[in-house]
Amino acid sequence: MINTTNLQLLPDNKKLQSACKAMAVLDAILCQDWTYRYYSYNSQWSEGEEFFEMRNGEGDQLLILFRNEGAVINGYFSEAEQGEKNKLTDQLPEVFHEFIFGEPVNSVGTTFSVWQLNDQPWTTGIPSEHDDHAEELLSPLDAEPATYVKWASVYFEGSYNADGIPLETVTRIFNQEPLTREMVSSIIGEPEDWDQLIEDLIEISYPYHINL
Numbered sequence: 001m002i003n004t005t006n007l008q009l010l011p012d013n014k015k016l017q018s019a020c021k022a023m024a025v026l027d028a029i030l031c032q033d034w035t036y037r038y039y040s041y042n043s044q045w046s047e048g049e050e051f052f053e054m055r056n057g058e059g060d061q062l063l064i065l066f067r068n069e070g071a072v073i074n075g076y077f078s079e080a081e082q083g084e085k086n087k088l089t090d091q092l093p094e095v096f097h098e099f100i101f102g103e104p105v106n107s108v109g110t111t112f113s114v115w116q117l118n119d120q121p122w123t124t125g126i127p128s129e130h131d132d133h134a135e136e137l138l139s140p141l142d143a144e145p146a147t148y149v150k151w152a153s154v155y156f157e158g159s160y161n162a163d164g165i166p167l168e169t170v171t172r173i174f175n176q177e178p179l180t181r182e183m184v185s186s187i188i189g190e191p192e193d194w195d196q197l198i199e200d201l202i203e204i205s206y207p208y209h210i211n212l
Contacts, residue, residue: 002142003135004112007122011143013071019143020052020064021204022174026148028200029187030156030165038155043205049099050205054137061108062137065099072096072115075137080111083128090125093117114138145170160188178207 002009011019024041031037038054045051045065054062059078064071072092088110089100096115099105112132114124140147149165156165169186173179179201184191191197194210201208 001135002138004114004124004127004132004138007114007124010114010122010138010141012119013066013116015143016064016071016141017050017052017066018176019141019174020066021206022145022170022176023148024052024204025173025179025201025206026152026170026187028197028204029184029191030152030159032192032196034200041204043203054140060137062141063105063108065096067095069093069095070115070117070119072100073113073138074100074105074108074110075112075114075132075134076109077111077133077137080133081128081130082109082111083130083132085110087126088124088128089113091123092125143174145174148174161186176207178209180209184210 010016020039021041021043023039024037027037027039034040036057038056040053042051048067050066052062052064052066054060059076061076063074063076070093092100092113092115095117100110100113111128112124112134114122114134116122140151145167149167149170153160153165166186169183172183177183184197198208198210
């Protein structure tokens with residue numbers, strides 16, 4: 001399992017970015033109301049920066065910033081005792097400082113922080129003396145379509161077709177294939193609002209071939 005002492009299982013930042021986009025697309029298909037989604041992605045966060053967020057409604061959050069140079073992950077587990085942020089971010093590259101020490105990260109909180117810069121291995125600061133619960137938050141980021149299907153089948157129960165969430169379609173989305181009506185229909189049948197889905201795809205910056 002992925003945690004702050006076993007970061008070699010975390011995909012490199014480019015593969016992770018693709019997986020994050022895929023998960024956000026799938027959440028947008030399964031839940032058109034952004035309020036109740038688990039994963040979201042904003043490709044227009046800032047110039048040269050893209051943003052991924054996980055929020056589970058119970059106070060736990062993952063905030064990830066993607067840049068050309070790499071990525072930084074801020075994890076917050078609500079039931080974990082927070083360590084000293086200056087230690088958790090020890091030797092954090094300056095390019096990530098504005099994000100990690102600014103908003104919304106500062107208001108959310110930090111129980112662990114990991115980063116990858118210029119194709120170097122994933123790195124973390126000085127570990128907390130307490131359990132940071134990183135495994136619960138990082139393990140879903142293994143970039144494996146089957147991991148998403150297993151989780152979403154429980155979280156979005158009742159929102160997809162009776163025969164389940166098709167692994168084949170999820171794999172195609174993880175492979176960044178342009179989204180089509182057929183792919184959407186294989187998951188949920190017909191969305192309530194195609195225009196909303198397309199708006200979400202544009203925000204995520206995910207390719208699609210959907211004619212309205």
